Amino acid sequence: MADNLLEEVKIIDNKTPDTAQSVQTQTTTTTTTNKDDSSEPEIENNSEHENADQNAAVEVNNQEKPETRQCWVCLSTDEEDDETTDWVHPCRCIGSSMWVHQNCLQQWIDEKQKFNSTLSVACTQCNTEYVLIYTKHNGKLFFAIDLCDRILYSASPLAAITCIVGSIYWSAVCYGAFTVMQVLGKENGKSLIEHSDPIMLLVGLPTIPVVLILSKLIRWEDQILKLWFKNNFRYPLLGYVMGKPAAKSREFTENNLLSRETMADPITICRNFCSALILPTAATFFGGLFFGDIESNLHRTLLGGLTFIIGKGLLKISLRQWQYVRISHRKILNFVDAKT
Structure with a gap:
């Protein structure tokens, strides 16, 4: 029994260093793991501090770097101009329309005012009226x-x-x-x-x-031509005097037979104006020519004016109908080459 106990004690003593070594190894591993876990937040905090420093540096650079101004009239920037160039922002506009050269704006205002200094000028975008100061x-x-x-x-x-x-x-x-x-x-x-x-x-x-x-706005000649047209040109006297037109469409007849004169035409306006003002003189002339035996000057002039209006109207109707008949019989020939 005593010998067996001595052998067991020796075995335990031989195993104790290895066991202690393994325990020490586990402890070291645990400590290393804990250090690694604690280092991750430190890395994240360092990256956040670096980003904040970079943003602060960008803001400082933006504050130190002046805004580039561009004239909305000539489109030149302050980098292209001299330091003595006078800039102004005369309205509520922002961005590219905020700044303008003093001289460019002066020329633009002159064009708007047309050299009338009493006129007020406003911005075309924000409608802010420019504040203009003149010397007294x-x-x-x-x-x-x-x-x-x-x-x-x-x-x-x-x-x-x-x-x-x-x-x-x-x-x-x-x-x-x-x-x-x-x-x-x-x-x-x-x-x-x-x-x-x-x-x-x-x-x-x-x-x-x-x-x-x-x-002159009363065109009674057109009414007679419309009446003749509605009756299909069946008046024998007019057909004998002015000729019979060829068969054409209603649209063709209306476009060529009726008057196309409008008051929007300057020539028509001048023609009607002169014709209206010359009417009393023409009435007096034709009254004395055809009705000279009448003693009353008023009656003689009225009859002369009526004769002038009716005669002129009939001539106008005849001319227009002749033109229509002539156009209705118009034909277009085939092309013949002179060389052949």
Whole structure:
């Protein structure tokens, strides 16, 4: 028994260093693992500090670096200009439309004002009115001259319109008085004007040329041509005098037979204006030519005017119908080469 106990004690003593060594190894491993785990937050904290430092450096650089300005008129930047170039931001605009050269904006304002310093100018984008400061006049004389110039500049359009309207009005009055004496006779017309109320003359005489011009809007010749067209050109007398047109479509007939004159045409306006104003003279002439035996100047002029209007209308109808017949028989020939 004593020998067995001694052998077991020796075995235990031989195993003790290995066991202690393994325990020490486990302890070292655990300590290393704990150190590695504690180092990960430290690395993350270091990376966060580095990013914050970089952002702070970028902000400092942006603050130290000035904003690049660009003129929205000439599109040049302050890097291309001299240091003495005068810049201004006259409105609420931001970004590329914020800055502009003082000289460029001055030229732009001159174009908008058209050298009229009384006009206000505003930004075309934000509609902010520019604040413009002018130097004060050194004396009262120049201030008075400048004030008079502004008043004359503002009143010139009204004065011009007044002169034009007044000239037209008094021309109409004179024309009306001349027409009255021409139609009634010199003595009768003069007597009528002298014994009439001045207010009635100032109102009535200018209406004479107006009525004559408005009468040209009545185109009775077109009504006769439409009546002839609706009856399929069955009037034998007109067909014998003016010829029979070829069979054409209704659209073709309306486009070529009826009048295409419009009041939008300047030539038509001038033609109707002159024709209206010449009517009293023509009526007097034809009245004396065909109705000279009538003693009353008024009756003679009325008959002469009626004769002139009817004769002119019939000639116009005949001319238009002849033109229509001529166009309706128009033909287009084949091309023949002269060399062959």
